[in-house]
Amino acid sequence: xxxxxxxxxxxxxxxxxxxxxxxxxxxxxxxxxxxxxxxxxxxxxxxxxxxxxxxxxxxxxxxxxxxxxxxxxxxxxxxxxxxxxxxxxxxxxxxxxxxx
Amino acid sequence: xxxxxxxxxxxxxxxxxxxxxxxxxxxxxxxxxxxxxxxxxxxxxxxxxxxxxxxxxxxxxxxxxxxxxxxxxxxxxxxxxxxxxxxxxxxxxxxxxxxxxxxxxxxxxxxxxxxxxxxxxxxxxxxxxxxxxxxxxxxxxxxxxxxxxxxxxxxxxxxxxxx
Numbered sequence: 001x002x003x004x005x006x007x008x009x010x011x012x013x014x015x016x017x018x019x020x021x022x023x024x025x026x027x028x029x030x031x032x033x034x035x036x037x038x039x040x041x042x043x044x045x046x047x048x049x050x051x052x053x054x055x056x057x058x059x060x061x062x063x064x065x066x067x068x069x070x071x072x073x074x075x076x077x078x079x080x081x082x083x084x085x086x087x088x089x090x091x092x093x094x095x096x097x098x099x100x
Numbered sequence: 101x102x103x104x105x106x107x108x109x110x111x112x113x114x115x116x117x118x119x120x121x122x123x124x125x126x127x128x129x130x131x132x133x134x135x136x137x138x139x140x141x142x143x144x145x146x147x148x149x150x151x152x153x154x155x156x157x158x159x160x161x162x163x164x165x166x167x168x169x170x171x172x173x174x175x176x177x178x179x180x181x182x183x184x185x186x187x188x189x190x191x192x193x194x195x196x197x198x199x200x201x202x203x204x205x206x207x208x209x210x211x212x213x214x215x216x217x218x219x220x221x222x223x224x225x226x227x228x229x230x231x232x233x234x235x236x237x238x239x240x241x242x243x244x245x246x247x248x249x250x251x252x253x254x255x256x257x258x259x260x261x262x263x
């Protein structure tokens with residue numbers, strides 16, 4: 001039996017790699033995929049905690065996170081495609097309109 | 101035995117996550133992410149969450165990644181990251197920042213007291229999850245369906261030619 005803390009460590013590692021990806025990369029699609037990576041890391045920790053506590057509530061929460069992630073990906077990709085249509089190029093550094 | 105399997109899967113998971121972040125070609129990144137999602141599905145199986153493992157493979161590795169690869173094919177953004185990075189100085193801080201975040205989470209994990217297991221470890225139990233979703237979580241469940249409908253309408257509006 002693998003202790004739950006190992007799963008939590010892997011989850012923390014995946015989350016940190018996702019954060020690094022969001023900061024380093026310049027392609028909005030890859031940044032989006034890094035966000036998916038972070039969502040998955042958190043899902044893993046939910047399931048690990050639920051396993052530890054003998055509760056199914058963590059799995060229910062992960063189910064909702066998956067549904068919201070599906071909706072989020074659809075809307076986000078549509079926004080990226082719309083931006084690409086408007087500007088004909090795709091770099092995250094161009095999208096600084098809302099930065100103050 | 102299970103520890104060996106866990107270590108192998110964990111290595112593949114972390115390696116594929118690094119591949120997603122470090123490879124320049126976004127298609128390679130998407131394929132690495134599929135591998136990573138599969139590894140997380142194996143973790144779910146090890147933790148006794150069979151339903152979530154199946155949902156992970158169908159929803160994430162199936163539907164969501166197909167959407168990503170569609171978008172990459174439509175946009176062909178492979179050339180966007182070839183030039184010199186104008187913000188290189190700022191972006192070199194990403195690795196120390198992420199490493200610090202990892203150390204922070206791990207120290208918090210080490211310092212916190214593990215909660216006592218209050219029941220037997222969960223296993224499988226699609227019926228239990230279904231009962232939970234349709235009793236205690238009925239309202240969020242119905243809200244999710246409305247959310248998916250709203251997302252669908254929104255995407256149709258965004259993707260119209262003359263929006």
